Amino acid sequence: MAGGPFTSLFRICASRNNVHSARVLLPYQNFHSMRQFNYWVLETQKFSPSFDVSCRQFSSTLGDIIHSHSPLKNPQFTIFNPADARPFSSSVNDEDGNRAKLNENKSLGFVENAGLESVDGNSVGAGDANENRVCESMVIEEKQSDDVEGGNNIVGGKNLVFRDPVELYRELLTAEKNDKLKRSDWDTLQEIFSCFSKSGWAANQALGIYIGMSFFHTAVNHFRNFFFKKCSAELAVHLVSLGASDKAVRFLFPIFVEYCIEEFPDEIKRFQNMISSADLTKPHTWFPFARAMKRKIVYHCGPTNSGKTYNALQQFMEAKKGIYCSPLRLLAMEVFDKVNALGVYCSLYTGQEKKHVPFSNHIACTVEMVSTEELYDVAVIDEIQMMADSCRGYAWTRALLGLKADEIHLCGDPSVLDIVKKICSETGDELHEQHYERFKPLVVEAKTLLGDFKNVRSGDCVVAFSRREIFELKMAIEKQTNHRCCVIYGALPPETRRQQANLFNDQDNEYDVLVASDAVGMGLNLNIRRVVFNTLSKYNGDKIVPVPPSQVKQIAGRAGRRGSRYPDGLTTTLQLEDLDYLIDCLKQPFENVKKVGLFPFFEQVELFAGQLPNISFAHLLEKFGENCRLDGSYFLCRHDHIKKVANMLEKVQGLSLEDRFNFCFAPVNFRDPKAMYHLHRFAALYSIKVPVSIAMGMPKGSARNDAELQDLETKHQVLSVYLWLSQHFKKEIFPYKKKAEEMAIDIADLLGQSLIKACWKPESRQGGNPRPQQKEDGGERHKGDGYRRPNSLVKNYGK
Ligand SMILES: Nc1ncnc2c1ncn2[C@@H]1O[C@H](COP(=O)(O)OP(=O)(O)OP(=O)(O)O)[C@@H](O)[C@H]1O
Numbered sequence: 096m097a098g099g100p101f102t103s104l105f106r107i108c109a110s111r112n113n114v115h116s117a118r119v120l121l122p123y124q125n126f127h128s129m130r131q132f133n134y135w136v137l138e139t140q141k142f143s144p145s146f147d148v149s150c151r152q153f154s155s156t157l158g159d160i161i162h163s164h165s166p167l168k169n170p171q172f173t174i175f176n177p178a179d180a181r182p183f184s185s186s187v188n189d190e191d192g193n194r195a196k197l198n199e200n201k202s203l204g205f206v207e208n209a210g211l212e213s214v215d216g217n218s219v220g221a222g223d224a225n226e227n228r229v230c231e232s233m234v235i236e237e238k239q240s241d242d243v244e245g246g247n248n249i250v251g252g253k254n255l256v257f258r259d260p261v262e263l264y265r266e267l268l269t270a271e272k273n274d275k276l277k278r279s280d281w282d283t284l285q286e287i288f289s290c291f292s293k294s295g296w297a298a299n300q301a302l303g304i305y306i307g308m309s310f311f312h313t314a315v316n317h318f319r320n321f322f323f324k325k326c327s328a329e330l331a332v333h334l335v336s337l338g339a340s341d342k343a344v345r346f347l348f349p350i351f352v353e354y355c356i357e358e359f360p361d362e363i364k365r366f367q368n369m370i371s372s373a374d375l376t377k378p379h380t381w382f383p384f385a386r387a388m389k390r391k392i393v394y395h396c397g398p399t400n401s402g403k404t405y406n407a408l409q410q411f412m413e414a415k416k417g418i419y420c421s422p423l424r425l426l427a428m429e430v431f432d433k434v435n436a437l438g439v440y441c442s443l444y445t446g447q448e449k450k451h452v453p454f455s456n457h458i459a460c461t462v463e464m465v466s467t468e469e470l471y472d473v474a475v476i477d478e479i480q481m482m483a484d485s486c487r488g489y490a491w492t493r494a495l496l497g498l499k500a501d502e503i504h505l506c507g508d509p510s511v512l513d514i515v516k517k518i519c520s521e522t523g524d525e526l527h528e529q530h531y532e533r534f535k536p537l538v539v540e541a542k543t544l545l546g547d548f549k550n551v552r553s554g555d556c557v558v559a560f561s562r563r564e565i566f567e568l569k570m571a572i573e574k575q576t577n578h579r580c581c582v583i584y585g586a587l588p589p590e591t592r593r594q595q596a597n598l599f600n601d602q603d604n605e606y607d608v609l610v611a612s613d614a615v616g617m618g619l620n621l622n623i624r625r626v627v628f629n630t631l632s633k634y635n636g637d638k639i640v641p642v643p644p645s646q647v648k649q650i651a652g653r654a655g656r657r658g659s660r661y662p663d664g665l666t667t668t669l670q671l672e673d674l675d676y677l678i679d680c681l682k683q684p685f686e687n688v689k690k691v692g693l694f695p696f697f698e699q700v701e702l703f704a705g706q707l708p709n710i711s712f713a714h715l716l717e718k719f720g721e722n723c724r725l726d727g728s729y730f731l732c733r734h735d736h737i738k739k740v741a742n743m744l745e746k747v748q749g750l751s752l753e754d755r756f757n758f759c760f761a762p763v764n765f766r767d768p769k770a771m772y773h774l775h776r777f778a779a780l781y782s783i784k785v786p787v788s789i790a791m792g793m794p795k796g797s798a799r800n801d802a803e804l805q806d807l808e809t810k811h812q813v814l815s816v817y818l819w820l821s822q823h824f825k826k827e828i829f830p831y832k833k834k835a836e837e838m839a840i841d842i843a844d845l846l847g848q849s850l851i852k853a854c855w856k857p858e859s860r861q862g863g864n865p866r867p868q869q870k871e872d873g874g875e876r877h878k879g880d881g882y883r884r885p886n887s888l889v890k891n892y893g894k
């Protein structure tokens with residue numbers, strides 16, 4: 096069932112002859128944890144079917160309401176008639192999402208375990224009628240709910256468990272203080288309330304009536320004071336018999352609900368407003384113009400090197416007006432060059448640059464920059480599986496939902512095919528699938544390099560997962576063999592990566608080996624014969640973890656490209672001990688992604704900010720994350736990076752909320768203190784409306800050591816941020832765009848020159864996080880060249 100297990104049990108206020116109204120709390124899945132739910136309170140219209148005739152009718156109506164309101168795909172529930180403890184109705188969608196007919200005795204699989212206990216404490220299974228039970232209320236039990244009503248306690252001839260909580264609450268309101276209780280009973284009641292106050296279940300359920308987590312304890316304290324003044328003997332005895340237990344908490348909860356609704360309407364309203372302003376449900380409705388179109392979506396689905404992008408680009412080029420959305424600047428630049436070379440005028444639009452080609456009707460852009468305003472005949476969204484990316488996924492989701500194009504071509508692996516199908520069924524778009532196979536199968540070399548760099552061959556791409564490792568490898572390979580190495584890693588500007596790729600692809604030089612990070616996995620056309628994994632573990636910003644199989648596949652798949660010098664692709668590992676993990680990763684099917692990323696637009700954040708004035712922007716984002724509601728198919732993208740920038744800019748006065756929002760998206764490397772310093776300076780100047788200077792000198796020449804190389808990387812980063820800001824804010828405030836462009840080109844060039852001659856030991860970045868290697872004591876030292884391979888995490892994989 097979509098959206099995780101239901102754990103709730105709710106009472107329906109129903110008398111034997113009359114179902115007055117129902118308050119149903121539906122779990123509303125929150126993005127960040129399967130354990131956390133928000134809840135909806137759904138008050139049904141007044142029902143007045145007679146109990147005898149219309150329990151089915153009631154459940155059917157309720158079923159319709161639950162189905163039409165629940166964000167969950169297949170909300171399943173059963174209404175129990177406690178009189179015979181038999182589910183008399185159920186409503187469930189079948190696998191294909193069709194509503195199954197209501198079926199009186201349809202078992203949902205969980206029903207058998209969900210029987211209520213009989214009066215004498217024996218469990219009554221589903222279908223075991225217990226004619227003697229008096230029914231005064233109905234219970235809706237959702238799938239996988241606990242049997243919270245077990246141990247019915249009949250006190251004074253009345254079964255409190257089956258009493259309507261509204262009635263119980265009303266009785267409490269008019270009751271007198273009970274002085275007859277023993278001291279020990281009061282102690283037990285205190286314990287029960289303490290248990291209630293600490294109950295995560297109750298705090299979660301309280302969200303359903305818009306009692307927020309921060310107000311929950313206050314509400315419980317008030318409720319306890321009220322209860323202690325009013326508690327009747329009957330109630331007290333019942334509670335004491337339950338003791339400080341879940342049962343007691345669950346018994347008290349509906350009475351607490353009634354109390355809160357009456358006592359805290361303002362708090363509830365305030366929290367309700369906050370929640371509704373952080374509503375990210377039904378994102379397909381955010382783009383009414385795209386919804387008004389009947390779009391044709393073609394999913395080009397297949398592994399790497401199977402011709403997906405090639406085929407989609409054919410459609411793009413044939414269209415009158417087209418847009419290509421790329422995951423990387425580099426790839427947008429490649430398509431821009433390629434398409435123009437083929438005679439189709441095409442402009443380039445990325446966060447940092449806008450190259451307008453006169454008379455062009457085609458655009459190659461980065462996916463973040465795509466316009467949902469313009470109309471296109473054909474759009475291509477490349478690497479669509481990135482919808483599930485934890486940080487950038489929202490940009491792909493937005494492009495898919497919002498693009499106004501008659502035809503949209505999606506290229507990617509099959510991992511998001513199901514969810515795209517689901518989204519298309521919501522948007523009403525027509526989906527076509529085109530499946531691809533790899534042109535040539537990828538072959539694993541079982542021999543591996545046996546830990547010896549002498550086994551490196553021309554056309555190899557040796558993959559490592561940190562900058563330091565890359566330079567150490569380059570040094571070691573160049574020292575031990577006659578090969579020369581090009582390098583590609585994330586911190587290099589696209590121009591330099593391209594220069595290195597060209598150097599590697601070009602036959603007429605000695606640079607025939609590539610040492611690269613996972614940045615090689617996407618976008619570049621490389622003549623790779625064999626992908627060799629130096630390790631299969633990487634630092635994820637927190638600790639060292641095995642590289643996920645999907646990433647291993649993507650990188651390994653770069654070997655052997657159609658039309659290249661090496662159409663047959665090979666892959667292997669440096670060490671034999673990593674081979675099993677590699678093989679296993681390649682064998683694994685593509686995972687079936689269940690959720691894709693979302694992030695609010697500025698307008699949504701602004702609306703939310705209206706509910707929480709006077710808090711910092713970083714705090715506001717945090718609150719948004721805590722309170723936003725999402726449908727089961729979406730998650731809120733990680734925004735730690737945005738919060739870090741927001742925190743840094745907190746003390747800069749005079750920035751509007753929108754300014755802060757925009758500054759936070761600037762592509763800065765927050766681990767680089769110098770780059771962060773410059774971003775802060777840019778924001779400070781911007782805030783006082785002073786034209787923002789670059790204030791950074793050009794380096795004298797190419798780098799002579801790693802510190803100088805890192806300085807070049809940082810300088811390019813700063814210029815890239817400047818260019819980005821100049822595109823996202825008023826031009827007058829960032830007047831040195833042209834100069835920044837020129838400097839960026841020169842620095843990319845210097846970086847290229849530096850890498851050609853680089854043969855120095857890498858250093859760690861000042862103030863940056865320690866490199867994984869520094870954190871490790873171990874690591875394997877390679878024969879006398881200073882190279883130390885990080886310990887393999889996957890060494891004993893599968894053994
Ligand atoms: N029909 C074709 N004719 C000529 N060349 C082709 C054809 N199809 C694909 N190619 C070439 O094969 C290579 C791989 O194709 P393409 O880039 O479309 O693969 P892909 O499936 O998108 O791979 P990836 O997932 O790595 O992006 C490219 O260099 C492309 O130009």
Ligand SMILES: [Mg+2]
Pocket residue numbers: 403404405477478506
């Ligand atoms: Mg492709």
